[in-house]
Amino acid sequence: MLDFRSDTVTKPSEAMREAARDADVGDDVYRGDPTVNELEARAAEVVGTEAALYVPSGTMGNQIAIRTHTERGDELLCETDSHIYKWELGGIAQHSGVQARTIDGGDRGALAPEQVHDGYVARDGHRPGTSLLCVENTHNSKGGIAIPVDDIAAAAEAARDHDVSVHLDGARLFNAAAALDVPASEIVAPVDTVMFCLSKGLGAPVGSILAGPESFIEEARRVRKLFGGGMRQAGMIAAPGLLALENRTRLQEDHANAQLLADGLRDIEGLGVSDPDTNIVLVDTDGPAETFLDALEAEGVLASRFGPEQVRFCTHWDVDGSDVETAIDAASSL
Numbered sequence: 001m002l003d004f005r006s007d008t009v010t011k012p013s014e015a016m017r018e019a020a021r022d023a024d025v026g027d028d029v030y031r032g033d034p035t036v037n038e039l040e041a042r043a044a045e046v047v048g049t050e051a052a053l054y055v056p057s058g059t060m061g062n063q064i065a066i067r068t069h070t071e072r073g074d075e076l077l078c079e080t081d082s083h084i085y086k087w088e089l090g091g092i093a094q095h096s097g098v099q100a101r102t103i104d105g106g107d108r109g110a111l112a113p114e115q116v117h118d119g120y121v122a123r124d125g126h127r128p129g130t131s132l133l134c135v136e137n138t139h140n141s142k143g144g145i146a147i148p149v150d151d152i153a154a155a156a157e158a159a160r161d162h163d164v165s166v167h168l169d170g171a172r173l174f175n176a177a178a179a180l181d182v183p184a185s186e187i188v189a190p191v192d193t194v195m196f197c198l199s200k201g202l203g204a205p206v207g208s209i210l211a212g213p214e215s216f217i218e219e220a221r222r223v224r225k226l227f228g229g230g231m232r233q234a235g236m237i238a239a240p241g242l243l244a245l246e247n248r249t250r251l252q253e254d255h256a257n258a259q260l261l262a263d264g265l266r267d268i269e270g271l272g273v274s275d276p277d278t279n280i281v282l283v284d285t286d287g288p289a290e291t292f293l294d295a296l297e298a299e300g301v302l303a304s305r306f307g308p309e310q311v312r313f314c315t316h317w318d319v320d321g322s323d324v325e326t327a328i329d330a331a332s333s334l
């Protein structure tokens, strides 16, 4: 099967498996795992923050960020189709007791400063008070859209006008950096904290990073423990993460393969195909998504359901140009 369901399906390289086996390990709860410590230091350096925390998943990284930024009963602002609102099981309410106020970010998922000003609620005798703005880059639901740095910075500035903190869900931060042709640190500079995944396009088997100010990361480490995310000899999985972090320069290949896939699918009668910024291609199937997906699976190709009549293809390091041609041929035959 050719698996285009997500870039989360990437399998570790031989080098990652060897690194896991040979990793220098210790008890990370006591800060004693040298490989985790090295990964956290390297990650902070790459994105230009004071500190970073290694977490088992992107979801946990986002939820730890929300819990650390907010107090129970606060309100947060996020985009209507953001992952933290749409795909994290209501964790905003469950883990943090925080109310989400969603804003429609349009086709590209970018929030305008005036939307942040309009969405802001001042805490008083009746109203909860906004304490956090969450932004997402690239924006998954909109099709892996890379939002320009200036747009993120303008929204963050509007938040700061009201002393509201800003968290960036950067699960695919390095895809955004590659598409925008800027260092990831430039995308991160305007926000307070960022979560990015090692386990997606970068190819690590497990793990994400939450990065930000030293004091914030110190408290986030306690919240990780509260959430049951304290790990012991985690160098075994952090070692592949260190190799993954150095993979960020290869993501252009995934983006080129996404363009190749979109161009091929666009030639097929009846399909509406997005113009990909990065490694995600959205296809309107002009009929039930399940019918399309089942028929495609029968041809040996997997994709994800993204709506009643929409499917998503993600390119990644386990599919190459010839696999893309195979997927196009399979879709053409439906």
Ligand SMILES: Cc1ncc(COP(=O)(O)O)c(CN[C@H](C(=O)O)[C@H](C)O)c1O
Pocket: 005, 006, 007, 008, 056, 057, 058, 059, 060, 062, 083, 084, 087, 136, 138, 140, 169, 171, 172, 197, 199, 208
């Ligand atoms: C923007 C963003 N932020 C956070 C996460 C969560 O990361 P994990 O918890 O899966 O490591 C994801 C994963 N996204 C997954 C995927 O795209 O296949 C699914 C939808 O959860 C994400 O796309």
